[in-house]
Amino acid sequence: MNRWKRLAPSHADPWRPWLTSRGSLTWRIVERSRGFRVEKIAQRFRIPNEDEYFALGRPTHKRALVREVILHADGQPVVLAHSIAARRDLSGVWRALRGLGNRPLAEMLFTDPLVKRSPIEFSRVDSRHPLWRRARQVFGRTFPALWVRRSLFRKRGRPLMVTEVFLPAMLELRPWT
Numbered sequence: 001m002n003r004w005k006r007l008a009p010s011h012a013d014p015w016r017p018w019l020t021s022r023g024s025l026t027w028r029i030v031e032r033s034r035g036f037r038v039e040k041i042a043q044r045f046r047i048p049n050e051d052e053y054f055a056l057g058r059p060t061h062k063r064a065l066v067r068e069v070i071l072h073a074d075g076q077p078v079v080l081a082h083s084i085a086a087r088r089d090l091s092g093v094w095r096a097l098r099g100l101g102n103r104p105l106a107e108m109l110f111t112d113p114l115v116k117r118s119p120i121e122f123s124r125v126d127s128r129h130p131l132w133r134r135a136r137q138v139f140g141r142t143f144p145a146l147w148v149r150r151s152l153f154r155k156r157g158r159p160l161m162v163t164e165v166f167l168p169a170m171l172e173l174r175p176w177t
C-alpha cells in the first residue's frame with residue numbers, strides 16, 4: 001500500500017498549488033473554471049480501504065459511510081473524491097452528510113467553525129492502490145500514477161476523512177498567477 005507523507009511535491013511541480021491549497025478545493029476550482037459540477041457516484045456503507053480504517057481510528061470489520069463524487073470543471077472530471085465517516089456519526093455531528101447529494105461537502109466543512117482540519121497528507125498512487133483502481137473503474141480508462149491527498153476533518157472530536165484523487169485534466173484549469 002502506498003505511503004502517505006506530509007511532504008507535498010516540489011515548488012516546481014505544477015500540481016503543488018492544487019495539492020497544498022488549505023481552503024476548499026471546490027472553491028479553488030470554481031474560481032479557475034466555468035461550469036463546475038459535483039456528481040455523486042456512490043454513498044453507501046463499505047469496509048474502508050486498508051490505509052483508511054487505521055487513520056480513522058476504527059476496527060477493520062466496521063463498515064463506514066463512503067461518499068464518492070466526481071468534481072467536474074470546464075466539462076472535464078478533475079477530482080475523484082472519496083470521503084468516509086462512521087455510521088454512528090450520521091445521526092450525530094455528520095448527519096448533514098445524509099442529504100448532501102450533489103451539493104459539495106465543502107458547504108458543511110468550510111462554513112462551520114466547529115470543524116477543524118488535520119494536516120494534509122500526500123501520496124502518489126498507481127494500480128496497487130484501491131483508489132487508483134476505482135478511478136480506472138469509474139472512468140473506464142487507465143491512468144498514470146496520480147497525486148492523491150487526504151486529511152481528517154473533526155467536529156466535536158468525530159472524524160470525517162476526505163481523500164481527493166487529482167485527475168490529469170486538473171492541470172488544464174487556469175493556472176495560479
Ligand SMILES: C=C(O[C@@H]1C=C(C(=O)O)C=C[C@H]1O)C(=O)O
Binds near residue numbers: 026079106109
Ligand atoms: C472538502 C471539500 O469538498 C470537496 C467536495 C467533496 C464532496 O462533495 O464529496 C469531497 C471532497 C472535496 O473535493 C473541498 O472543497 O475542499
